[in-house]
Each structure stands twice: as C-alpha cells, then as structure tokens.
Amino acid sequence: MSPFFSKAREFLGTAYGVMAVVIAMYLVKVVAKVGFGTVMHSPMIEGDGWHNASDISQAALVIVGVWLAKRPANREYPFGLRGVDAVWSLLIGLMLLWAAVVNVLAPSLLGVANAVLPADAWARGLLRAAEPSRLDAGGNSLLAFVIMLSSALVSVAVSRYQIGVGTRTGHQSVVADGKETLGDGKIEALAGVGVAAQWLVGWPWIEYGLGVLMAVVMVRTAAEILTDAGDRLLNRSLGVLVDVGIRAAAEATCGVRGVVSVVTYRRGTCAVAEVTVESRLNAAQTARIERHLAACVRERLTELEEGSEPYVIVRVVPAPIEEVRYAYLARVDATGRRIVDDDRIATHVILCQTVGSTRVRDVPLRGDRSLLEMLEDRHVSVLYVRGDVRPLSEALRGKVRVASVPSSDPRLLGIP
C-alpha cells in the first residue's frame, strides 16, 4: 500500500478523520436537499437540508471539542477547556430551533392550510411555501424518494463508522454525534416513506404533514441540545439515581462509618462526583478506601452518564471524635483493685476515655470535693458499680448515669 493511502487510512481511523467524513457527507446532503427542496417547494426536504446544515456546525464543534479536550488541565483551568463545548452546544441548539420554526414548521403549516383551506391567499403570498409543491405523482416524487432513502442509508453507515471510531479512540462526543447521525437517518427514512406514500396515494398534503412532523423532531432535538447545554453551564446535578447509587456503593465499603455528602454535577463534558465519607481507620486503610471508592464511582458514572468523562473526587475524613468517658467506682488496697458500689469505701475512680481506643487510668478520690463534682469535671457520662445502683443514682441526682457491671474484678471486665 502506498504511503498516501496508508496515511489516509490512518487518518480516517482518528476522531478528526471520521468527523471530516461526516462534514463532507453533510455538505453533499445540504446541497442536494436544500437545492431540490427549494426547486420543488417542498418544506419537508428543504427543512431536512437545513437540519443537516446545523449538523455541520455540530460536527465542527465536535472537532474543536476533541482538540480542546486534548489541552491539559492546569492550575488556572483544573477541568481543562471542556466547558466551551456547552456554550457552543447552546448556540447550535438555538440555530436548530430557529431553522425548525422558521424554515420548516411555518411553511408546512401553511402548506397544510393551503391544501385544506385554499381560500387563505394573502397569507400564502408572504412565504415561498405558498407555492404548491411540485412533488406530485410522477418523476419528482420518485427522485425525492431516492434522495431521502439514499441519504438515510448513508447516515446509518456513517453513524456506525463514527461510533466505532469514537469508542475505540475514547471520544464520547464522537460517539454521541454518531448516535445523532443515526437519528437523522431514521428521520430521512421517514421522509422517504412519506414521499413514497404521497406518490402512491396522490394526496399533496402528506408532504406538508410530514414537514410538520419533521419540525417537531427538530424542535425536540433542539430542546435536548439546549437542555444538555444548560445542564452543563448551570452545573446541574446528575440526578437522584446517580446520587443514590454512589451513596449505596460508599456505604457498602468496609471501613466507611458514614457518608457525609455526595455532590454530583456536570462541568463541560465531565460528569463530576464529589464524595466525602467518614472512617475511624488509620491512614493506610483510609487511603485504600479512597482509591477503591474513586474507582467504584468512576465506573458508576461511566455506566450511567454515557458520553461524559467521569471526574471523581473522594475525601475520607476522620469520623467525629466520639469521645466517651465512663468510670468504674473502685477500691484499691493491698489486696488489689475491685469495683464497688459505695462511694464511702471507694478510694479511686477508674477513668476510661475512648477516642478510637481506650485510655485507662486510676484517679484517686479526694476528700475536698464530692464524687459528683469530680465526675462532672471529667465529663464522665456513665459510672459503673458492682452491686445496687440505686443509692448512687439518687446521690448523683441523675446528672451521671449509674449502671451495674457483672463483676467486681476489673480484669474480667476487660479493664487493663
């Protein structure tokens, strides 16, 4: 194979190459359909031609988007320059909406009115669509049918080519544009069927009716593009389904004590998820939780947000310090330590402070202040005694809870 063909083949396998083919296809379609539609006074075919014109703009946008996506993120633009895509999508959506209403819907409605109410002459005089269509039974309709059917087949073939190259090169915008090309092919097939029906049945209003239908499809496409662009510009949430799925994945991860927040939004072509969870584990363990969650969330976003590039931020923060202080009333003497229930014979309080792990120390009781004062100063929430809890419960006046333990031996209770 000659170097030229080899390079051409290589180029056609890239995102730039496939979009160049797409633009060439649309150029041919625009010329054929707008030209034929204008001559035949067919708003349906002309409208589809204008639709293809907006597709050229969109294809150009995809090319620019691919180029911009390759610009590395930096400190000034941490998401790179992907946000430009949303602005251009907004403009294309508006252009498509204008074309749908002005170039297709209005003439089609008048055409329907013309077929149904021939007396509306002054309105028909304002627009070219007032001229009756020449797609009557005969060679013109057959030619229109061939044009639309051929266009549909080319669209389907090119869409598969786009999707294949986009998938292989990892450019979701190319894949998305390929899907839109496939949708265009279906519209073209519908139009071809409509022309054939008109040719077979001989009713001139079928073409205008299909023109209205085509306008509806164009408006819907424009609405989708505008909505998508708006979502990206306004950082709209990715939706409850995504948030709930991410939260469930986080809660199911070993070591995660709780999910603090899940925030998802769009930024340019990125689907962004910021997840914050709590953990009580050490740094090595939480680092692994972070990496695992990031991979899970990225996978989830890729699955749910087709065409978007996932961007995931996971933070593992220490769980709130649940400092719990509890104490055991004890007597320490020559025989050892034992848990008691009478503060008159107690000599110490075994103070336990739990912040993750438990620190234990013996605090001697002093005669210059009461047991209650001592426990309150140390923020003790529960005092454990061995025996009857009622006398001390009354003495402490409910300010510190008193509970019983099974044994007077601290070792049995697990107290070091």
Add this chain to the structure above:
Amino acid sequence: MAQMPLVYVPYATTAEGRRAIEYAANLADSNAKLRVLLSVEPPTSAERGLVRDDVVGVARTAAPRLFGRARRDEHDAFGMSVGDARSFALCPNDILVGNVLRRDDANVLSPQDEFLPGEHGLMSAFIPIGSRASGRYAVEFGLPLLKRLGCMRAVFYHTTYRKPRIASSDPVDHMDPGAVELLADARASAARLGFAVESRVEAASQVVDGICMAALATRCELIVMARGLEQRGVGYADEVVAGSPVPVLVLGRFSEVSR
C-alpha cells in the same frame, strides 16, 4: 459430621471490646457457637449469669438467630470459658475475634471497624495464594473452616511480577509454574466443597496493597491468610491486618487439620 466452629471473644466492657463481641455474635449467628472468654479465675455463678445476660443482650439486637439458639440452648450455642485470650488453648476449628491480637497458634480474626461479617452473613472470602506452602495451607485448612461458617463464595488472588522475557500483557502468563498448579488445585478444592469460585491474577506493584485493593474490589467480607511457615517477624499477613479495611482472618499453625 463436621463440627460447628467455636467463635471466641474476650469479654470486655470497653468500647473496642463491645464492638468485638458484636462482630463475634454476628459471625456465630447461624453457623457457629459463641464462647466468651473471661480472663480471670472462675467467677461466681452470679457473675457468670450477669455476663451471660450482658452478651445475650447484645445478641438479641445484633444477632437474633444466635439469641434464639441460645434461648433454646440449641447445640450449646452460647457459653463462657475462663482464660486469657493471649494464651487460651484453641483448636483448629476455633476462631478468636479481636483487633491487636496476634497468635501463631490460633486462628485470629481482626474485625477492623466492622460490626457485621456481611449484610447477609459471611458470604464471600478472599484468599491470597502465592506459590509457597502458606498458600496451600490457607486453601487446605481455610476452605473447610469457611464452609462451616456458611461462606459460599471464594475468590483466590495471586499477584506476580512481570517477567521481562515474556511479551504477553496477561499476568496469568507471567505466573510461576508452582503458582499455576496451586491456583488450579485451589479452584478444584473449592469447587468440591460447593463454593462459587473466582480467581484474580494481577501484576500488582506491591503485594499487600494488591491484596487489600482486590479484596475491596471483589466485595469480599473477609480476607483469609496463613503466615509463612518459614516466616520470622512481620510478614504479609501482619501487614494486611495493619493496612486492610476488610476484616482479616489469619490462620494459626496446627499440626493436624480439622476437616
């Protein structure tokens, strides 16, 4: 008939002790017996009764099936023993639950920060195997024990270095012959015992990190390892215990294996 495993947990009223009791009760919920270790001379009958009430109270809320079995005194589902967790004699069919407990002569399970072995009990176990005897030991001894605990899925994991002279990017092609044989034997053993078997071979840059990340990725509830039989000092099992968010069962070295 295979005996029900015994799950031992030191009795403690500290926060960590309560978490370990809850985990042990959940682990024993349907498929094991719970034994609480009291680390003093035999307590009075009153003390025994109070400890029993305390632990069964935990089981009532955390492990209702264990509680039900204990109430019916079914197969001696719950009991107490006297002994220090660091030296109490344990059998191959026993498991000792607790963080920061290291024993070479007992099966020690570190629950990390988990209360539950899994949402539906212990269903999946992650078993790293190399090409050495410790991997074979983990398979031959660990699988029957896991089966008795109600585990239904076994994921075998192996990580290998990439050999420069092998062009393939598939880590399986870089495995040592001994590891290939061991993995095949492990899968066959697990299949015979009725496990759903999976295996995962990687070329992880670090063994311990690979084990921990793969256990998380495969959503296993327990990592099961054996210490290297020639190991001295800190080994992979100890590093995994220190660095894994997933609970870890380190198998003890026993001269005879209970099947």
